Amino acid sequence: MASTASPAASWRARFAGGAALRLESIVVLIVLSGIMAALSNVFLSVSNILNIVLSTSVFGVLAIGMTFVISSAGIDLSVGSILALSGVVGAILTSTLDWPWWVGILGCLAAGAFTGAVNGFLVTRGAIPPFIVTLGMLGVARGFALVLSDGVSIYGLPPEITWLGQGRPFGVPVPVIVLLLTALVAHVVLAHTRFGIYAQVIGDNEGAARAMGVRVERMKVLLYTLSGLLSGLAGLLFAARINSGEPTAGLSYELTAITATILGGTNLFGGRGSVAGTLIGALIMGVLQNGLNLLAVRPFYQQIAIGAVLILAVWLDRINSREGWRR
């Protein structure tokens, strides 16, 4: 026992505590916010800051799920489509079938988790690369969302559900609270539980994880199910924000989620992940979008800015890792 306990302990030390949180991400966020605040007098108002976090909430939740999957050296390209499918399922249950609101919420989350579990089974049992499985699911889930809704958005959800998107207890939008709570729980799970640490161990060296006794297949199914579940949660927030199930919701959000994850310091090839970092990455994108909107910069430039900041942030990381700790 002693011989297996000691490498486990050292792995724990290496992957625990959110050590992967990058200082550079925080610097980029602060510098960007400073520039925006200097140029727009509205930027630092409380209502605008809440507005930024609100606009980050949907893809932020997606990015948190993505952080787990990418930490384990996987990828989930189907999150945007699962978001749409879940929202449509929730809307059909409540609006079309007139079932109670909590059935809608459960249905929404279950649709997401189930689709994610299918991804997980195909990746493990089918031994198909995650890129292919989830790329396929990107089409399948979107197709089901369109079939179920007949291509039309389903409007009119129960007030309990729209409260999740539009309510403001103590002036704070509910999606902001959901995002922050999800991030808090997810951060603890990724950095401080065996589940989270094993996920990163698998991403670092799958063979070693297996040798150490980690049940890699079971872990992977759980990781994709988690990503699906969080996509379902994002779908719920999306539908609640706009009071309708939208089959075309979340187009290309998988790329936004991946961008936020990478901006936050999670290694695209696995082995290192940070939920706190992902949250900062998502906020960088939110701040950039909001600031450029406030300054009335033409939308064409906004895409250039977001792409450039991604490349810059990762470049900063490269420079730093050359000098310091290297994997």
Added chain:
Amino acid sequence: MRKQGLAAASTAALALALTAVAAFADDKPTYGVLMKTLSNPFWGAMEKGVDAAGKAEGVDIYLQAVESDQAAEPQLNACNTMLQKKPAAMITAAINSTILLPCLKQANEMKIPVVDLDNNLDPAITAKAGVDVAFHIGSDNEAAGAKGADWLASQLGKNAKGPVLVIEGLSGNITGKKRAVGFATELKKQAPGLEIVASLPGDWDSLKAANITNDTLQRSPDLVAIFAANDDMALGALEAARAAGKDKVIVIGVDGNSNAVKSIKAGRLDASVAQLPFLVGMQAVQGVKKVLAGDKVPEMTYVPTLVLTKQAIEENKDPLMQYVK
């Protein structure tokens, strides 16, 4: 460390360069204008109309748009951001009839008048959501489709026979649906021998329209006409038909955008039912000025449409031609 400093400095420089193009506020009233995407010439022309009227009326225009005409949630976020600037009025072209409702409701609460640009909001749904729209302005899309059918019948004659393809817009989008329905209904009246063999969603995508055209030509090689719910799709369909050697197929689009005008002048595209977005943009700003001054504005304003053909462009007789951009 030196390299890190360099990188940080270049981050800052980049952000500054990008923000340097930003407009700075003065004491003129500001109208917020939220569009779909400026990469479609239709919205580009509308933006020009809005700008021209803004200059003429002494109003600052604060314009926002999103990256594609399917980016629904980003548009809601842009709308919320626009509210932070507290514009005097909000002129919005919603991506679909529900997405902007929470934001527009908040605008109502802030006593900011809301205008529906290009009839993207469904009055039944806005009423149900408790959103108050000052006025709707745009083109009558069903009439535009009908005008296309009318023109086709005038070209081929009342007794013409043969298969016709209709390419609709994005599935679920009300604009594309109305144009297709208007065309089909009028065609049945004017030339019942022309049979619509397929009516498929092209999702506003020219490539998709081209593929639909190719597929339909496999099944109906004697196709006589194609009606597409916008010009981008009409141009895609045109390329596919011509590439397949079908030089006689009449192709009709809707919008009258600059690409379509170019193609019509070159003798390629047969016709486009021009929507005059420049005029829509202009009249929207003029209407808002009236609303803010306390004057009455009709709840629903339809801006006229115009069938553009090579002959019509060359003769240039219609006074509306000046608004074709």
